[in-house]
Amino acid sequence: xxxxxxxxxxxxxxxxxxxxxxxxxxxxxxxxxxxxxxxxxxxxxxxxxxxxxxxxxxxxxxxxxxxxxxxxxxxxxxxxxxxxxxxxxxxxxxxxxxxxxxxxxxxxxxxxxxxxxxxxxxxxxxxxxxxxxxxxxxxxxxxxxxxxxxxxxxxxxxxxxxxxxxxxxxxxxxxxxxxxxxxxxxxxxxxxxxxxxxxxxxxxxxxxxxxxxxxxxxxxxxxxxxxxxxxxxxxxxxxxxxxxxxxxxxxxxxxxxxxxxxxxxxxxxxxxxxxxxxxxxxxxxxxxxxxxxxxxxxxxxxxxxxxxxxxxxxxxxxxxxxxxxxxxxxxxxxxxxxxxxxxxxxxxxxxxxxxxxxxxxxxxxxxxxxxxxxxxxxxxxxxxxxxxxxxxxxxxxxxxxxxxxxxxxxxxxxxxxxxxxxxxxxxxxxxxxxxxxxxxxxxxxxxxxxxxxxxxxxxxxxxxxxxxxx
Amino acid sequence: xxxxxxxxxxxxxxxxxxxxxxxxxxxxxxxxxxxxxxxxxxxxxxxxxxxxxxxxxxxxxxxxxxxxxxxxxxxxxxxxxxxxxxxxxxxxxxxxxxxxxxxxxxxxxxxxxxxxxxxxxxxxxxxxxxxxxxxxxxxxxxxxxxxxxxxxxxxxxxxxxxxxxxxxxxxxxxxxxxxxxxxxxxxxxxxxxxxxxxxxxx
Numbered sequence: 001x002x003x004x005x006x007x008x009x010x011x012x013x014x015x016x017x018x019x020x021x022x023x024x025x026x027x028x029x030x031x032x033x034x035x036x037x038x039x040x041x042x043x044x045x046x047x048x049x050x051x052x053x054x055x056x057x058x059x060x061x062x063x064x065x066x067x068x069x070x071x072x073x074x075x076x077x078x079x080x081x082x083x084x085x086x087x088x089x090x091x092x093x094x095x096x097x098x099x100x101x102x103x104x105x106x107x108x109x110x111x112x113x114x115x116x117x118x119x120x121x122x123x124x125x126x127x128x129x130x131x132x133x134x135x136x137x138x139x140x141x142x143x144x145x146x147x148x149x150x151x152x153x154x155x156x157x158x159x160x161x162x163x164x165x166x167x168x169x170x171x172x173x174x175x176x177x178x179x180x181x182x183x184x185x186x187x188x189x190x191x192x193x194x195x196x197x198x199x200x201x202x203x204x205x206x207x208x209x210x211x212x213x214x215x216x217x218x219x220x221x222x223x224x225x226x227x228x229x230x231x232x233x234x235x236x237x238x239x240x241x242x243x244x245x246x247x248x249x250x251x252x253x254x255x256x257x258x259x260x261x262x263x264x265x266x267x268x269x270x271x272x273x274x275x276x277x278x279x280x281x282x283x284x285x286x287x288x289x290x291x292x293x294x295x296x297x298x299x300x301x302x303x304x305x306x307x308x309x310x311x312x313x314x315x316x317x318x319x320x321x322x323x324x325x326x327x328x329x330x331x332x333x334x335x336x337x338x339x340x341x342x343x344x345x346x347x348x349x350x351x352x353x354x355x356x357x358x359x360x361x362x363x364x365x366x367x368x369x370x371x372x373x374x375x376x377x378x379x380x381x382x383x384x385x386x387x388x389x390x391x392x393x394x395x396x397x398x399x400x401x402x403x404x405x406x407x408x409x410x411x412x413x414x415x416x417x418x419x420x421x422x423x424x425x426x427x428x429x430x431x432x433x434x435x436x437x438x439x440x441x442x443x444x445x446x447x448x449x450x451x452x453x454x455x456x457x458x459x460x461x462x463x464x465x466x467x468x469x470x
Numbered sequence: 471x472x473x474x475x476x477x478x479x480x481x482x483x484x485x486x487x488x489x490x491x492x493x494x495x496x497x498x499x500x501x502x503x504x505x506x507x508x509x510x511x512x513x514x515x516x517x518x519x520x521x522x523x524x525x526x527x528x529x530x531x532x533x534x535x536x537x538x539x540x541x542x543x544x545x546x547x548x549x550x551x552x553x554x555x556x557x558x559x560x561x562x563x564x565x566x567x568x569x570x571x572x573x574x575x576x577x578x579x580x581x582x583x584x585x586x587x588x589x590x591x592x593x594x595x596x597x598x599x600x601x602x603x604x605x606x607x608x609x610x611x612x613x614x615x616x617x618x619x620x621x622x623x624x625x626x627x628x629x630x631x632x633x634x635x636x637x638x639x640x641x642x643x644x645x646x647x648x649x650x651x652x653x654x655x656x657x658x659x660x661x662x663x664x665x666x667x668x669x670x671x672x
Contacts, residue, residue, distance in 0.1 A: 016662040017655065022637025025655060027662055037554065039505035044649070048471065053659075065503060079503035086505050130553040130577060146555035146581035148648065156652040158659055162635060164576070194490055195547040198576055228550060230576050294490050294550070314598075318489040318545065411499040411552070420522060430551060432494040434517045 003269035005166050006235050007201050010141045010266070014124045016158055023160040029123040030251075031057055031153045032109045033096070035087040036064040036413070037128030041151035042090040054157045055095040056252065059118055062087055062100050063108045064129075065413045068376050068403040071101050080414065094154075097252075105249075107379020107405045110134035110347035114218065115381050117250035120259060121236040121266045126153055131347045131429065133224040136233030137217035138240055139266045141201070143231035164230040165199055165275040168268070170206040173283035178463040180357065181216030182349060182427065182446035184208060185223040186288035186298045188280060194296035198228030200276065203268060208282035209234055214243040215353040222348045223429050226295035235267045287462055289334060290431045290444040292322040297431070299334075301449060301461050307331045325433055326441050327421075334443070334459045341424035342373045342454040343436070344447055346410035349427035350378025352385045354447040355402075359394045361451035361465045367399030368457030374416055375400050376408040400454070412437045425453040474586050475645040479567055480613040480624065482539030483604040484531055491544055492551035493578065497560040499552075510556050511563030536608045540567045543600055543612075547571075548589075549578025558585045568614050570621065572597045583638045584648060590614060590621050596630050603627070616643060 004012075016025040033041075038060070045052065052058060065080045075081035084101065091098035099105040105116055110131055113119045121139035126132060130144035145159060152159045171184060189196075202224050209217065217234050224232030241263065250256075286300035299305065307330045311319045323329060344350075344358050355377065367373060375395060377383040383405055386392055392402045409416040410428040412435070418424045420439025427450050428435075431442035445453075448462035455465075501513040518530050526533045542561065548571040549557060558581045561569065568588040582589045592600070603623060604610050611624045616639065622629030640646065652659075 016659055019637050022635060025652065025659075027659070027666070036502050040507050040555075043506065048649075050653070053656075077503075083503050083505060128553060128555075130551065144553040144577055146553055146558070146577060146584060148555060148581065148584035152649050152652055155649055156656065156659055157663075158652055158655075160637075160648050160652065161580075194550060195573060195575070198547070198573065225551075225577075228547070228575060294492065296490075315489065317487075321488065411494075413499045413502060430492075430494070432492045432551060434498055435494050438498070438500075438517055439522065 003271040005272045005274060006139065006203055006266055006268045007141060007166055007233065010122055010124065011163060019160065023162045025158050026124060026161045027158050028126050028153050029057065030059070030118055030125045032113055032125070032127035032132070033058060033060045033150065034064055034109050034129065035062050035083045037147050038090065038150055039083065039086045040147045041154055042094070044151040045094070045154060050155055052094040052096060052154045057157060058096045058154065059113070060087060060091050060096050060098040061106060061109050061112055064407045064411065066101060066406045067414050068406045068408045068416060071404045077415070104380050107381065108347045108350060108407055110222065111350055111378035111382065114138065114214070115247070115379060117244070117247045117254055120244065120254070121240065121263045126159060130225040131222050133229070133231040134218050134222040134347055136221040136224070136231050137214060139233055139236035141231065141233065144225065164201045166203070167197055167200040167229070167276040167278065168203045168205055168274040169278045169280065171204065171208040171280045171282045172206040173208060173281050175208055175211070175282055175285060178287055178448055178466045179285050180446045180448060181212050181219040183285050183288045184282065185220045186290070186295070186444065187285045189223065189227045189295050190288065190298035191280070192227050192278065194226060194294040195228040197224070200229050202229045202232040204232060204234050206282070210237065213353060214239060215351045218351065219348055223295065226429055236263050287446060287449050289449060289459065290442070291326065291328055291334060292319070293325055293431055293433050294322070295429065295431060295444060297322065298444065301459065302335055305330055305332045305334070335461065337459045338423065339425050339453045339458055340370070340372065340422040341418050342371055342450050343409045343424055343426040343428065344450050345374065345376030345378065345408055346428040347378065347407070348429045349447050350376060350382065352382050354427060355382065355386050355391050356389070357447040358451045359391045361448055361462060362398040362400065362455055363394050365398050365455040368455055371454055371457050373400050373454050374403060374409050376403045377405045379405050398455070409436050411435065412440070418442070425450050425459070471647055471650065473645045473647055476567065476586055476588055476616055476642040478613070478615055479540060480611055481541050482609060483541040483543045483612055484537050484539060485601050485605045486531060486542060486544040487601045487605065489545040490547045490550055493549055493554050493557035494551055496549070496557040497554065502554060502556050507559050509563065510560035511565070514560040514564045540565060541570060541612055541614070542566045542568070543570045543597070543604060545571065546573040546594065546597070548574050550575040553577045555581045555585070558582050558587055562587050570597070570600065583642070586642060588614065588616065588642065590632050592621060592630055592632060596628060599628060
């Protein structure tokens with residue numbers, strides 16, 4: 001038999017039929033939905049007068065458009081309240097399990113899926129959200145879709161998809177102190193650009209990836225879309241199986257024996273051919289930060305912003321437009337640059353490990369005057385875990401407050417907005433113009449970099465603190 | 471459910487010569503609270519069209535009366551970032567029926583095709599030339615012939631072939647819908663599920 005990539009093994013096992021000269025009809029094992037990209041899909045089902053085909057394979061949460069304070073009270077913003085109410089109604093009318101606000105399992109869709117045992121090796125997973133690639137950390141084919149495709153998945157448990165090309169990114173070596181999964185993926189994106197993996201599904205491999213925890217792997221897979229990739233995945237191993245085994249709850253229908261019998265198959269065969277291969281020396285990666293308005297515009301925190309002579313003439317106008325928005329100039333250093341806001345959270349870095357990283361730097365320190373910080377756990381379970389570890393107390397003593405879970409300032413649909421012109425060091429995934437509020441200026445970074453900025457009030461190399469404190 | 475067909479389009483263009491225009495620029499997140507598909511055109515490129523005080527930004531091309539038409543021409547890597555289909559609804563609702571660029575983000579392209587908005591992928595050289603031409607001459611028209619997969623600058627300018635998946639082309643030409651197609655495959659899907667269950671897969 002011809003050697004196959006992990007991606008192809010999973011994809012092939014889910015093709016119901018290939019449309020002649022067209023896309024594949026792909027069967028979806030798990031569909032996640034949320035309040036923002038699903039209402040129009042449900043409207044479509046109502047118009048057609050059809051039910052959800054397999055409601056047991058869909059799970060809903062409210063996360064994008066909710067406040068991160070006073071969640072026990074009615075949502076104040078009328079449009080947000082209406083959108084969440086609509087999801088509640090749709091789940092009730094169509095028989096879909098729903099982790100709404102105040103439900104103990106509520107949280108960001110890509111945080112709760114894995115922690116509640118819905119995400120497992122070998123699955124196909126979709127959600128109307130581009131960061132669905134997060135679930136690839138478990139060796140699943142997971143990717144974001146539009147609302148028309150959400151409607152397809154609800155109506156038939158299938159979507160029509162062209163098969164993407166395959167890329168393997170191998171990160172070997174060993175990460176230095178203060179260098180995290182976030183820095184690994186930001187480094188990769190800065191090398192291949194914000195569109196460098198468009199049309200591809202990426203498999204991450206190599207010793208650095210193997211050494212990462214499941215949380216770290218989720219951070220890596222999460223940002224696959226930021227280089228244009230359809231998704232990213234990592235072959236399951238003992239780390240994956242241990243994470244699953246330790247789960248406190250399992251999705252309905254979870255079949256542990258079936259998983260045990262098949263998970264070792266979920267590897268790319270030796271000799272499997274990828275359309276593109278990329279090798280990265282992980283030992284060279286330093287803590288990263290972005291300086292522009294797309295995630296490809298990143299650099300090591302102690303580097304300088306590129307000069308225009310290193311940018312092609314065609315790209316220069318967009319490059320300068322971007323720096324102008326950020327209030328930066330070519331050749332500038334970012335270390336020491338004042339920061340106004342710090343945001344820790346999101347599906348990229350809102351898991352327990354991220355809060356631990358932040359806490360270990362700020363422990364015994366004080367928040368810098370002038371810094372406004374938003375620390376938002378990715379889920380109720382993360383919040384609970386943080387409290388049980390005393391992280392909330394460490395934060396409080398240092399002048400920070402733990403908020404309630406949600407997507408929050410990552411896309412600023414709710415009131416957690418960064419004001420125009422202000423600089424935010426943010427552990428999120430996108431530094432687009434206005435992403436965190438109209439006129440906001442986002443510097444993407446790891447929770448360690450965010451913590452160093454939060455206590456110094458400026459862009460600071462977190463390695464200084466890690467040497468001091470640990 | 472039948473959709474608007476796309477066969478032939480001849481129109482003036484609106485040039486947007488920037489790269490990596492992401493879906494947050496096309497429609498900012500704070501306008502995603504609606505629960506229907508209509509009305510997003512009003513906020514298309516909102517933060518480029520209006521300044522902080524809500525006044526029209528005179529320098530932005532959509533506010534320039536000299537430019538208009540049903541074809542948006544944009545720099546490479548158009549539609550990156552968020553999967554929000556609202557971006558396509560906003561462009562369509564504003565009145566565009568095709569977007570021309572040298573490179574599209576995957577999800578945006580799928581979303582466009584699912585909504586009758588034609589993404590036309592052209593070589594970089596053609597795009598540069600087209601951007602220059604229509605920027606300098608707002609009356610210049612472009613013709614997009616889907617049947618023959620040709621985009622041409624009329625009356626006598628360059629023309630070039632473009633690629634499109636044959637299945638999606640058929641859908642656009644006839645106004646067909648993917649969901650109707652999938653619903654017609656229900657028996658096949660059910661059979662697939664039975665087989666999967668027999669194999670004891672998750």
